[in-house]
Amino acid sequence: MANPGKNLGIHWRATTSRLLLAYGVFFVIWGTVLLGSIYWEARHYLENRTDTQLKQQIGYLRSLNEDHMLIALNDYVVLEQTNYNAWGLFDAHGKWIYGDVLQIPEGVTPDSVTLRLPTEKVVSGPFAPQTPTLSVIATRLDNGQILVLAHTTRIAARVGNIILHALWWGLSFTLVPGLIGGLILNRAPRRRIRQIESATQPIMHGDLHRRLPVGERGDELDRLAAIVNDMLDQIERLMGEVKGVCDSIAHDLRTPLTRLRSQLYRVQQQMKEDDPHAVLIEQCVSDIDEVLARFRALLRISELEDRRRREGFVAADLGQTLQHVHELYAPLAEDQHLQFVLNVDPDLIVQADPDLLFEALGNLVSNAIKFTPSGGRVTLSATRLDAAFAQIDVVDSGPGIPEAQRQVIWQRFYRGDAGRDVPGHGLGLSIVAAIAKLHDFELSLGEGQNGTSIGMRCRLQNPRLIA
């Protein structure tokens, strides 16, 4: 959660957030449309009223004689302070005589409809009003002069402002608490998702006894968690059955096979060296040994799956372990005319069971040696990747593992096509996988066509900080 962008992303992806946002947008549109139509209606009504008033006023002014009219015009301006008024008197040719309106605004014709014109086209100067438009009307007096009256649409504008404010405040009062409330509401499910997330970690790492937390509310998340838990029950039961069947077959067959072996062994001991059956008996004994080794390996995998073994972890030096593996297998490689190379970076310390690590690497190396034709090359190396990780690689120049088989090689009993004529029981890599899993080391299969490359990424102990 250190990354704010990621955090935001999580916020945004949450169902509640999306719902809230969609609802917010809808609400804004709806509120704007509602208040917009109210505004439009009100404005229309007020403008109509202004126009009617103007018409009435200009009609009244027309009916006065000239002196009275000028007084009335001044009164008209002074009395209606709140709504700006201006007037202009022009002669028959449109030449200015009196008033703030200095010329007949363009488009205005006497005794016609009221026009709405931009303010600066009607009046200018320090007394000009702040409103953007004015309603303007003109009439021809009996003496031929033209009278122009201008009136602000300020009321309409003010009503418009009030409605706009209403819209603004209304949206603020509903949207802001709504969004905040939504985020708060959203936090609870997110916290629970996080709980579920952390509960699934050990399950994914193989601890099938764990379950997801189920609350008492019985909401969607609880129902989902309960479904997953039921599934996990079933999976655990099935896994247990499979493992149990496997183990008990191995376990139960071991005793009679051992007995069979010891009887054959006794027969062998009592035979004379030159007895023609001796070879046959020896073959039988070694076949039984093979089967017993297979069962041992199977039971060993089960044993390795017990995570309590982690309690025995100590600080192990990869260099030393690899050195020992190299020493042990070097004669085998030499016998097969293989070049066996060891490359180790210094000071690679990991938390591990050294014997198990040895076993895993021994398996990998022995496989590499087994499958590489003579004259080839096997490399065992440990490389520091960064401050926290190192990688062990076992690389050979053998036939490699075909793309299609790469997924299945870690499974129990799997043997590649190339290995059909090479002795072994196909459990070696499963043991490696079980050991790697126990250590949380990550196994990887190298890409490429030439040879096999198996890597094991190990977390280093007390990674040194790079100063």
Added chain:
Amino acid sequence: MPHILVIEDDEITAREIVLELAAHGISADRVHDGAQGFQRAQEPHYDAITLDLMLPGMDGLTLVKQLRERGITIPVLMISALGDVDERVRGLRAGGDDYLTKPFAPDEMAARIEVLLRRHRQEQPAQTKLRVADLELDIISRTARRGPRELTLLPTEYRLLEFLMRYPGQVLTRAMIFESVWGLRFDPGTNLIDVHIARLRRKVDNEGEPSLIRTMRGSGYRLG
């Protein structure tokens, strides 16, 4: 003739142990339960004990712990159905000398008993030189010679030869060799130990003579 006490409650296993030991010229007495076993183990005429860990009366771990507390150093081979590494470590820590998992090959068991007996006998005088036929190993200078010929051995080869020479005339199984020389207890595949032995043979043996390190059918190797 060595005399062994077999503490084992399972009838078939006990019979197998006694039979196999007899085949190796070792006589054995058998008791069924822990309490009785503890009594008999303190009698001075036994040379070694095979001890089942799951026993009625007194369990194997307690038995061996109490024996050691009383200063009785008789070698004990622990036999258990539990193959767990922890179990083995616990057994050895309690005072057991070796650990074998059921079901076991009887020859493996007998070979281990013989090694225990010999090791126990050797403990008194600290030897600085090991001799088998004309093969000689100097433990202090870590050198080996065959007759007049000095052998140049790698560290692993030296350790392997030393182990073989400590128990001459005795069958040593591949598992025992792997455990003692490399300190490891997994299945390295049969031919790995064979390859190491073959290399050692090439250095130790004189040309044209039969090998000093003999391969024992179905079980392991024997020096001399």
